[in-house]
Amino acid sequence: MDTWVLDLISTYISALPFLVALIYFKKIKAYLIPVFVLVIVNVSVEVLTNIYIEIGRNANEVLHVFTIVEFCLLSCFFALFFKKYFNPLIIYSLMPLFGILSYLDYKINGLNSTDNFSLSVESFTLVVYTLFFFYFVLKNLIFDDLLAQPVFWICTAVLFYFSGNFVLFVFGNYMARVDLNKYIILRASIHAFFNVLYNVFLSLGFWKARIK
Amino acid sequence: MESKDQIDIFTLVIMSSMGILVLILFIVFFIALYQKRMLAHKTELVDTENKHQKKLLEASLEIAEQERVKIATNLHDDIGITLSVLKLNLSRAKKNINNQSVFDEIISASNKNIDDSLDTVRSIYNDIMPPTLMKLGFVKGMKELCNQINYAGASEITFSTVQENMEFDKKIELQLYRLVKEVLNNTVKHGKPNLIELNIEVKDNKLIVTILHNGIGITTEAIKKLSEQSTGLGLKSILTRTQLINATIDFSILNNQMAKVLIITPI
Structure with missing residues (x-):
């Protein structure tokens, strides 16, 4: 029962960064626009998956597409941020590669399974991007007050969510085959917990955007 | 299982x-x-x-x-x-x-x-504007300076170099001349040596001035402390001129009888 409460909170909290971003939309810099779009997509996917669950349909096909969109938007965010400092060609070049990978995942696992392979690759890549961001910021000291920067909180959100869920994504399909009910409970709790953290930090990031 | x-x-x-x-x-x-x-x-x-x-x-x-x-x-x-x-x-x-x-x-x-x-x-x-330095170059200017010190009689200074012609920026030349002159004046005044050896050489685009003397030596750390405490301009002038030409200066005591000043200037 408790996990369903957490799952419910996790579903509705995706609206929080969307609302905060909407309030401070005029203050949002160019590199945050992909994250704003992502937040809108998040809310839409949450609504859509809930509708699918209500009508008894498998929402995995939506999630397959969402994975690709999420990766591309977050990659654009990192690329736009790093564009000021160097040519982020490698970030742009990984996007189509990821698309091909997701297509292969769909071909191998089918549309109705969890796309744990794509999710794992996505998690790993985005965690690498965020760790590189932290390294870059420390090495070059580009910010006077790091905690006041929206980009810091966005990267923290990405790091928490994707690293926290990484093991879950990697072993997702295996656990589903072993014990589907236990897997659903575990996913609902772990994923929901990190999703709440993710959305709270994203909201914080957009909230910090109000400071010039 | x-x-x-x-x-x-x-x-x-x-x-x-x-x-x-x-x-x-x-x-x-x-x-x-x-x-x-x-x-x-x-x-x-x-x-x-x-x-x-x-x-x-x-x-x-x-x-x-x-x-x-x-x-x-x-x-x-x-x-x-x-x-x-x-x-x-x-x-x-x-x-x-x-x-x-x-x-x-x-x-x-x-x-x-x-x-x-x-x-x-x-x-x-x-x-x-020392005329020998301005017209005949750094080496001749240094020789003239040594002659002046010998003429004054307080110490005997010998000059040596393997390169008679050294061409480099006139501004650096003048500042380095004044720096060496200041160092020699201070050495004669405070070190009270009988003998001074002044050697100049160019190595790897750096001009190396070596001053060896048998007077009272001093170390670089002591010089820095003195320059902070002292109100006199001599030491400050030495350190300032060194920094102006991006040179390094090192004062050391080799043994009880010999002390050394090494000035390295990129040219």
């Missing part, structure tokens, strides 16, 4: 996720804290550099001011007075135009006054 594997995988996932959560918390906290410290350290370095530049500028201005005072004093005390005496002599000459012996005496005295004034003017000029 199978259920144990099932429990294990689920436990593994839970434990891993919690472990990663703690790790990420630590990483983010560490980054936020460390970045502040690094930034504070960088700001401190920038402040120190700014203070250092300001001190350098102040020392340069002080040295320039001192030079002006010296020139003004020479002009007023020597040339000014001499010209006043000359004027008086001209008036006396006019009054004694019919008295040949007195007239001749006045003319002779006036000639001497003019010669003295010309010597003073030459001395001021040589101090500002």
Whole structure:
């Protein structure tokens, strides 16, 4: 029962960064626009998956597409941020590669399974991007007050969510085959917990955007 | 066995996720804290550099001011007075135009006054723009400097170099000349050596001036402490001129009998 409460909170909290971003939309810099779009997509996917669950349909096909969109938007965010400092060609070049990978995942696992392979690759890549961001910021000291920067909180959100869920994504399909009910409970709790953290930090990031 | 594997995988996932959560918390906290410290350290370095530049500028201005005072004093005390005496002599000459012996005496005295004034003017000029250095180059300028020190008689200085012709930027040449002159003056004044050896060589686009003497030596650390405590301009002038030409200067004591000053200047 408790996990369903957490799952419910996790579903509705995706609206929080969307609302905060909407309030401070005029203050949002160019590199945050992909994250704003992502937040809108998040809310839409949450609504859509809930509708699918209500009508008894498998929402995995939506999630397959969402994975690709999420990766591309977050990659654009990192690329736009790093564009000021160097040519982020490698970030742009990984996007189509990821698309091909997701297509292969769909071909191998089918549309109705969890796309744990794509999710794992996505998690790993985005965690690498965020760790590189932290390294870059420390090495070059580009910010006077790091905690006041929206980009810091966005990267923290990405790091928490994707690293926290990484093991879950990697072993997702295996656990589903072993014990589907236990897997659903575990996913609902772990994923929901990190999703709440993710959305709270994203909201914080957009909230910090109000400071010039 | 199978259920144990099932429990294990689920436990593994839970434990891993919690472990990663703690790790990420630590990483983010560490980054936020460390970045502040690094930034504070960088700001401190920038402040120190700014203070250092300001001190350098102040020392340069002080040295320039001192030079002006010296020139003004020479002009007023020597040339000014001499010209006043000359004027008086001209008036006396006019009054004694019919008295040949007195007239001749006045003319002779006036000639001497003019010669003295010309010597003073030459001395001021040589101090500002040493002619041997300006016309014949750095090596000849150093030789001339050594001759002057030998002529003064306080110490005996020998000069050596393997390269007779050294061409480099005139501004660096002048500053380095003044720097070496200041170091030698201080060495003679405070070190009281009998013998000084001055060697100049060029190696890997660097001009190396080596001064060895048998007087009282001093180390670089002692020089830096003295320059902070002392109100005199000699040491500050040495350190300032060194920094102006991006040179390095090192004072060391080799043993009880020998001390060394090493000046390395990129050219």
